[in-house]
Amino acid sequence: MLKEWPLVAFTILGQTAVGMSLFFFLPIVLSAELNWNVRSREGTLLVLGLILGSLVIAAALSFFHLRHPFRARRVLLNLRTSWLSREIFFELAFMGLVGLAFVFVWTERAGDVLFKVDLAAAIIAGVLFLVSMSKLYMLETLSPWNSAYTGMSFFLTTMTLGALAAACVGRIFVGPRDPNRFGYLSSFWLVAVFFIMANALFAVLLTPHHGLDRFQRRPSLRPPAAASRLLYLGRLALLAGGFVLILLSEFVGGPEWIAGRIPVLCVPFALILSSEVAGRFLFYSFVPRSGD
């Protein structure tokens, strides 16, 4: 299970990037009177840089999963039938379009319309990246993963970490509650709280082997899963901890020992991120590899 750490890192970072792009780009694309120059060039560059950085790190870490990384240049050869090829294609497209947006803002040469079109295309590529990431595991022949659990857990990770990362960025760098400087980002903590609750409810109800909806193992040639109860409970505890700390940070201002040292939303973000990492390791343990 721990051998799958490059895949855990790749999927979590990729999904966080998609989530951030949804929460950051959608308001810009849908806004009628966008003028990103007036808003905040530095703030935009920072968010685009974070998304791009996440994607680059995700791609770099994914190479540790390959035993022959130098042959990976052929990885887009099977777009016709392989969801793995498609996933990588959409990740590269997403990365390229976010990179282009970064260049647009950096050079200040692109018009608003072109910038919006690029961001809209990036959102579409990001969503397709997320869909192909889910479809990759939801093969008909992979019965432990061929369920709503896979798609829903990937979606909830995207939305939870995306909203929380956007809120953190808004709170830390862009200026708290300043509508002209992406202040709206910092209010995404409320969205994050909603998705954390959805995540917890979903985990309690549907997690295979541990959730209330008991997983029935069908006869199979695959070895039985070694799904750790500790990981499952740890994930729930971290989700609950993150949830409580977000509420504390918003309504009380955060614990005293944190206040003034690091922005308070970062701590719950770290807890929720750890919870997602635990959940992803658990996910990969549902299908052990024969012979390992």
Place this chain on the structure above:
Amino acid sequence: MVTQYGFFFNSAACSGCKACQVACKDRNDLEPGVIWRRVYEVTGGGWEKKGDVWVPSVIAYNISMACNHCEKPVCGLACPVKAISKREDGIVFVDTGTCIGCRYCEWACPYTALRFDVRTNTVSKCNFCYDAIDAGGAPACVTSCPQRALDFGDLAELRKTYGDVRQIVPLPDPAQTEPALIIKPHRDAAKAAERGAEVANWEEV
């Protein structure tokens, strides 16, 4: 000309001696832990009450399983670098010189035919002893079976001779991959699902 080679397996005749497994490892010089043909011991049942008497309802049979050289090879469809291809005679072949070692095909194959080989850092699997076939011979597993529980040949001919059963517990739904496999089920296989039969020798397969 053969358009689709396939295996026939007689579960009723298999004693689980694993001669096929050993012959395959020997012929292909496989590392410890890499098993292209495996023998699954399927067991289930227990005791059941009939009137006032408890009687054993135990079932047990063996399944010898390798790559089934499927007509719809999901491993090849899933491979991002097209390292898995199908020959004209239906044999599914892994090109270890192209494989990037992502091991996605291992997950995709419901028969767990693909195995990771640490020597080459690629996946590997049964190649139907294609060199022996090309020379007019037979796969090592087939020739080694003392019970004559394994046979091979043109899938269409195998169907004419042995029928068209392709699934017994715990094999997956054959519609998923269209395996080139014909099975003669053991008599216990019919009751396997209701008696909760499962593979009993996971450590070996």
